[in-house]
Amino acid sequence: MAQHDIGAIEDFEIDRPTSAEAGETEIMVIRRGDTVLAMTHACPHYGLPLSGGHLDGDRLICPFHHACFDVSTGHQLEPPGKGDLRRYDVSVMDGRVIVEVPEGADPHPAPAHVRRGADARRVVIAGSGTAANACAFMLRDRGFEGEVEMISPDPALPYDRTLLSKAVLAGGDGPRPLTTVSQDALDARDIVLSEGRLASVDAEAGGITLAGGQTRDFDALLVATGGEAKRLDLPGADLPGVHTLRSRAEAEQIAEAAGGVRRAILVGGGFIGLEVALSLAKRDIEVHVVMREAVPLARIVGERIGRAIMAEHEEKGVVFHPEAGLSSLEGDGTLSGIRLRDGTTIDAELAILAVGVRPATAIEGLPTEENGAISVADDLSVPGLRGVWAAGDIALAPTPWGRVRIEHWRVAQQHGQRAARAILGERVASLGVPFFWTALARQYRYLGHAEGWDDIRFDGAPENGGDFTAYYIKDDRVMALMGAGRDAELAATHARMIREGGPLPA
Ligand SMILES: Cc1cc2nc3c(=O)[nH]c(=O)nc-3n(C[C@H](O)[C@H](O)[C@H](O)COP(=O)(O)OP(=O)(O)OC[C@H]3O[C@@H](n4cnc5c(N)ncnc54)[C@H](O)[C@@H]3O)c2cc1C
Ligand code: FES
Structure with missing residues (x-):
């Protein structure tokens, strides 16, 4: 175990995450009064530096796509990405901060999880996408030892759908791996991934039927079938090309x-x-x-x-x-x-x-809205269907922003994780604050949710590549913010929205 002197304690500002070099390892340091915390600097999502994030109590919000961590333990609290931050041992001697970095230690240890055990219950998850994976992993992280099976018509290992329109189409390999979950990670948790398409649900009997006629029994079913890209009913719409x-x-x-x-x-x-x-x-x-x-x-x-x-x-x-x-x-x-x-x-x-996109919910036995969405309760259970939950792009859910259906990566993961906890009988306070990003000519980030507004107030100007924040105001409340080049501000406002449980006073 190598010990590294990373500097004098007074050089670290209290409660400001800072990067430091511990030998060859880049770490993040947070001084809390007379003590110092040291942990992984790279975010487990895309490996970007966490030290520009916002610290609110023990909660650190990544400035890029708003993964949240508890810095007192290193545990990841909110998506995206998977993996905790490795905490390093720190001592302060004669005013110098000494950090111990074990050689070869994984900077993002997997959260403690279980494999299949004696529990006879069976959770079936329709889909192997964003919400589905988040649910399967959270079930094991929370100690569920029953059977977990994800069933999807897409035979690929789970992948980062958000990269499809970006790196994948731009050509070349792209800086990030497209596959997000390895077969080893599934095997280590006894999560079964099967090919199949959910065709009908019989909630009373606790069973489903797949398109090929195969059946499964379930104690809990999560429907996380996402969306289907709409086609146009026009001449030539089916032409090759x-x-x-x-x-x-x-x-x-x-x-x-x-x-x-x-x-x-x-x-x-x-x-x-x-x-x-x-x-x-x-x-x-x-x-x-x-x-x-x-x-x-x-x-x-x-x-x-x-x-x-x-x-x-x-x-x-x-x-x-x-x-x-x-x-x-x-x-x-x-x-x-x-x-x-x-x-x-x-x-x-x-x-x-x-x-x-149209919700992929042409499934017999599921109640759908006119647009194909599935209305859910705040724990994502489907009212009237015992043992059935729905999550992700298909779910129309009650939130402090109203009843909303949101088609975003991080929200789908929040849904999947929450559904897992609800399946296990845990009460969780809220679905969390919605957030998304888009990579256009530059990175835009969006926090909260606004389907209409009385006014949009600007701080800065979006024209000519200028940094800006836009505040979407409805009924004297800030429903949402959109920004470019204002990552720290958006992360700080995210922390406020978590504390206040929704939109903020204007
Ligand atoms: C090209 C692209 C780029 C995007 N970029 C961004 C971005 O930059 N930022 C952002 O926040 N969001 C982005 N999104 C949106 C984000 O990817 C989705 O909101 C998110 O993936 C939704 O998760 P989900 O689990 O609901 O659905 P999905 O991830 O789509 O997963 C649905 C799963 O269900 C399976 N399935 C479908 N029908 C059935 C059935 N009948 N039975 C069983 N399984 C079935 C599918 O094969 C798939 O495995 C992007 C989406 C796309 C398509
Ligand atoms: S790099 Fe941290 S959330 Fe994406």
Whole structure:
């Protein structure tokens, strides 16, 4: 065990996370009065530095995608990412801070967990995506020794869906691994991953049937089937060369099809469409975005930010066709272009339909709303269906922001973890604060949730790449914040929203 003198204690500001070198290991140091905590500096999510995060009591919020940690133990409290922070032994001698770093120690130890034991109960999880995995892992982390089976039609090991529109399409290997959960990690927890598609649920009998007719009994069922990319009911929408993007296989098909393509059409001006547009533009493809709205994302983030994002895309060479209706996709055997309702034609060899997502809930025996969502109680149980929970993109859940269905990575993980605890009979205070990020021409982060607002107040200006925070105000409450270059402020406001249990006074 090597001991490292990392400096004088008075050089460390109280309660300010700071990075330090302990030999060859970069660590994070937090001085608490006369004592000092030392732990891993890299966030277990994407390995980014945690020292720019916000510390609120013992809770540290990562400034990038808002994973939360308890610095007194190193345990991860909230997603994304998996793994705790390794705590290192620290002593203060003659005013010097001495840290002991064991050689070869995993900087992100897996949380304590169990394997299958004598418990005869059986939890079945439909899906192997974000919410599904979070639930399966949390069941084992909380000591559940019954059977855990994830069943999904997607045969791939669980992967980071958020990278599909970013690194995967931009080409090259990308800096982060796409697969998020190894077979070893599943095996170490006796989590079974099977191929199959949930077709019907009989909650009374505690059983499900898969599309191929196979059946399973369950004591608890989590439905975490996510969304299906919508297709368009237009001539030519099924031509080769026309794609949608939801799964790893679809992303790999688009990435391959993009090789040698001169021009691509993105239909839809939402987050995924805009991310894909930039990724393809990075590959020197001329990208045209065809959208119904005048300004992309205006309904979600407001017109001013939408315009700023549009200008950033235009700088990268993306061409927009606002307020444009698509009339057909053209081609003889394979896509050769598109036609707009005003008669304009655009030649292109590749088109991606990014026109929204429908909850993947065409499953017999599940009550759905008109848009396919499943209404859940605040513990994510499905009212009226004994032993059935629903989580992630499909769940319409009560929150301090209203009854909302949110299609975001971190929220789906929060749901999965909460559902696991509810299945085990634990009471958990709340679903947590919603948060998402998007990687466009720069990183934008969004905290809270606003489906409408009376006013958007700006601190800073989003135009010309300026740092800014936008506050979405409804009924004198700050429902949400969006920012770029304001990571510390968003993390600090996140801590306030946790403390106050929801939106903040304006
Ligand atoms: C390209 C792309 C980029 C994104 N980027 C971001 C981002 O930058 N930031 C962000 O916050 N969010 C992003 N998201 C959204 C985020 O990925 C989703 O909100 C999140 O994955 C939802 O998790 P989920 O568990 O509900 O669904 P999913 O992760 O989609 O998992 C659903 C699972 O259910 C399976 N399934 C489907 N039907 C059935 C069935 N009948 N029976 C059994 N299994 C079934 C699927 O195969 C899959 O395994 C992105 C999404 C996409 C598609
Ligand atoms: S790098 Fe910390 S949450 Fe993503």
